[in-house]
Amino acid sequence: MRVPRIYHPEPLKINTTISLDDDAANHVGRVLRMKSGQMLELFDGSNHVFSGEITEATKKHISVFIVNSQLNDRESPLDLHLGQVMSRGEKMEFTIQKSVELGVNTITPLLSERCGVRLDAERLEKKLQQWQKIAIAACEQCGRNQIPLIRPIQSLEAWCAEEDEAFKVNLHPRATQSINTLPSELNKVRLLIGPEGGLSEDEIAMTAKYQFTDILLGPRVLRTETTALTAITALQVRFGDLG
Numbered sequence: 001m002r003v004p005r006i007y008h009p010e011p012l013k014i015n016t017t018i019s020l021d022d023d024a025a026n027h028v029g030r031v032l033r034m035k036s037g038q039m040l041e042l043f044d045g046s047n048h049v050f051s052g053e054i055t056e057a058t059k060k061h062i063s064v065f066i067v068n069s070q071l072n073d074r075e076s077p078l079d080l081h082l083g084q085v086m087s088r089g090e091k092m093e094f095t096i097q098k099s100v101e102l103g104v105n106t107i108t109p110l111l112s113e114r115c116g117v118r119l120d121a122e123r124l125e126k127k128l129q130q131w132q133k134i135a136i137a138a139c140e141q142c143g144r145n146q147i148p149l150i151r152p153i154q155s156l157e158a159w160c161a162e163e164d165e166a167f168k169v170n171l172h173p174r175a176t177q178s179i180n181t182l183p184s185e186l187n188k189v190r191l192l193i194g195p196e197g198g199l200s201e202d203e204i205a206m207t208a209k210y211q212f213t214d215i216l217l218g219p220r221v222l223r224t225e226t227t228a229l230t231a232i233t234a235l236q237v238r239f240g241d242l243g
Contacts, residue, residue, distance in 0.1 A: 078240035
């Protein structure tokens with residue numbers, strides 16, 4: 001049986017006993033039905049992994065003794081910040097999950113003219129919490145030991161206007177450049193992905209004002225969630241650690 005990987009939101013130390021939070025305890029105790037004496041792999045976002053032995057196990061409470069730790073850096077050399085105009089339903093969750101697996105460091109959900117998502121402040125806050133949990137679960141699955149940040153929702157222009165030393169990229173179906181024609185050495189990229197209906201002409205002009213470079217992925221029109229993952233993969237192959 002594969003040793004389960006569990007994220008712990010507080011710093012971990014060798015030779016200490018910790019209690020898992022409610023979500024993790026429910027997963028380990030109720031779903032996996034693990035018992036005292038079994039081992040877990042824990043991580044706390046410090047880029048270390050910790051071996052832990054369960055010392056107490058009920059359906060509501062799990063205590064773990066931290067046995068040892070080691071540095072385990074699986075982060076890409078490419079610092080990638082995804083600005084994703086929000087998509088409907090499970091599409092946004094899918095984009096976040098797979099982006100984390102592909103090595104994105106930061107994700108900012110965006111609102112644009114053609115964004116099809118309209119939620120009040122309370123529901124937006126719940127969405128943010130849900131998306132952060134999806135990012136954590138993706139790290140548990142894929143082996144990353146640092147948790148990408150899901151930032152608060154912003155307007156498209158506010159995000160584009162932020163001062164950032166990153167190279168800025170926008171996907172555009174009429175662009176003349178491709179990822180292969182970008183500068184040969186990039187270690188920080190800010191990637192903008194528009195909504196299902198695309199950015200408006202005014203928004204495209206606005207991105208140019210903030211020094212975004214338009215690129216084309218290929219001859220076919222891709223859905224927004226496909227565009228994000230294709231672009232991230234291509235950037236990781238060219239500048240990161242894929243391939």
